[in-house]
Amino acid sequence: MLKLLRYITGILLFVGCTSIPKERSLPLEQVPPVQAGFSEQRLALADSLINRYMRDRQLPGGVFLVARHGKIVYYKSFGYRSLNFWEEYQNDDIFRIASMTKAVTTVGIMQLYEQGKLGLDDPVHRYILPFKSIGVLDTFNPADSSFTTVAPKTPITIRHLLTHTSGIVYGDFESNEIRAIYQKLDLLGVGLSHSSWTTEQFIDKLAQVPLAFHPGDRYNYGLNVDVLGRVIEVVSGLSLRDYFQQHLFDPLGMVDTHFYLPEEKHSRLVPVYAQTDDGTVMKQDDGLVQLIDYPKRKDRGHYAGGGGLSSTAMDYARFIQALVNDGEYNGHRILGRKTIELMTADQFVALNKKGAGISQIPGSTFCLGFGLITDEANGLNSKSPGTYEWGGYFSTKFFIDPEEDLIFVGMTQINPFKHGEFYDRLTAVIYGAIED
The missing domain is CATH 1.20.58 (Methane Monooxygenase Hydroxylase; Chain G, domain 1)
Structure with a gap:
């Protein structure tokens, strides 16, 4: 009997130590919400929320994606790219992600760090x-x-x-x-x-x-x-464009992420909207349109690592899915697990104590390149401690919740956005639909 127990223990230890490919490291695929632990009925409340904001002309529309355990449970486009309601948003629309570029540059730096190059x-x-x-x-x-x-x-x-x-x-x-x-x-x-x-x-x-x-x-x-x-x-x-292409975009299959869009993709770049003082959506004036159409400019070698990329919801989901997968996606590794642990560790312990950090809210802090939620913020919202996130100037948003193995990408184009509570409410709906 003792020999049998030792044999079983040895087998368990072998299995535990053997590298088994994770199902979630496979390419993202869309499944019924129940297969990833969601209530389909409760997740559909996201439709109602988004439609309400559009009905009240507080949001032009956009594309929103949720994935858990490597499975997409929500991937929908809403609204219209024009105020005369003739051209609908599409899932593969291209958005200016602005400061969501920072996460990509951060990962590039951490790649060089773990290679001993800096x-x-x-x-x-x-x-x-x-x-x-x-x-x-x-x-x-x-x-x-x-x-x-x-x-x-x-x-x-x-x-x-x-x-x-x-x-x-x-x-x-x-x-x-x-x-x-x-x-x-x-x-x-x-x-x-x-x-x-x-x-x-x-x-x-x-x-x-x-x-x-x-x-x-x-x-x-x-x-x-x-x-x-x-x-x-x-x-x-390498130029930043070529570095991203070779070390991130090509391995992850990010085929629609660029600093400057190829001409054949210009029509997929969505317009940017503004809001009046009462919060209703309006189209930007022509002068500003020339400023914000920078993705259509000729590539002259200026690559803004803090804000220059444009992308799709699916492309960006592939990128952050690799991070929640401990650095791997579809058989390609972009970072090591321990490097991600370092990248997502609180860097502001000392600064927060003297009130010089990113926020005065306990637990709302900063890691390397991302905003971070720690245990002190437990109860602030539905996100788990350890969630890291950021957004973009034109009202795009993402978060990565390692504890729930959950990612979110929100793509819209509006600035100023006078209804920032929209993303808080959408997040509450997403977490409220988790059943397991």
Whole structure:
């Protein structure tokens, strides 16, 4: 009997230690919701919610995708791409994902990290020399936007850039002397594309702007990940476009994700809408349309690692499914499991204690490249601790919940979006439909 127990124990240990292909690492496929632990009836409440927002002209429509255990349980398009209701949204429509580009660039950096090609605490000037002489703003003359600087207490590191603690900001979102300096150097409105600069030219120009604060002092959302895009170029020897294509898009089958769309795909790029003061949807004016149609520009070598990509809901789902799969999708590995554990660990424990993190809400924090929910936020909403997420300027959204093995992609195009509670309510519906 003892020998039998030992034999059974040995078999169990062998099975537990043997690498068995996970069903969820196969290509995403659509199944009835019940096959992934959802109530079909309760998940259909998402239709009602989306339709209500469209009926009240608070949302133009869009494409929304939910997958669990590698199975798509919800993948639908709603609404119209035109206010005269003649052209419906399609599942394969292409959206400007803006800051959802940051997650892709972050993964590119972490690939180079796990290959030993860079360190998280390396000074960025090791890769981009102009940052060696960057200073922190000291004095400012409003008459001509001239300024003086002091030396930073510590150099900007790769980790600072990944966590938006470098002192580099978005000049467009500032209302003080920093914005004036960005304007003087022609650096406003460059977070998505540029008509003539290459990535290298843009980042070298950015290195001329003083830091808003000493690196590591606090969180402030900025052009940090654009700098990381240039780091990828320097370390890999490839343009950011080619690096993404070879190391992420091709392996994951992301056939519709681009910095600049091929001409044959221009018609699939959806329009961007705005909202009036009362929150109703309206089409953007023609002047702004020229600005936001950057994905149709000619490719001149400027690849905004912090905001330049356009994509489809399915393409982006493939990308984040690889992350919830511990780095693997359809037989292709883009990151190691331990690297993802590092990437999704809270980086703001110390900053949060002194109120200098991303949020004053306990448990709403930041990891490397993503917003993060920790145990302290349990009960804030339905998402599990460990969920990491981000969104884009034109109101796209994604989240990854490893505990539930769940991903979500929401694609719409509206800015400003005066009904940000929409995504909170849609998330509540999704989690409320989980039955197992």
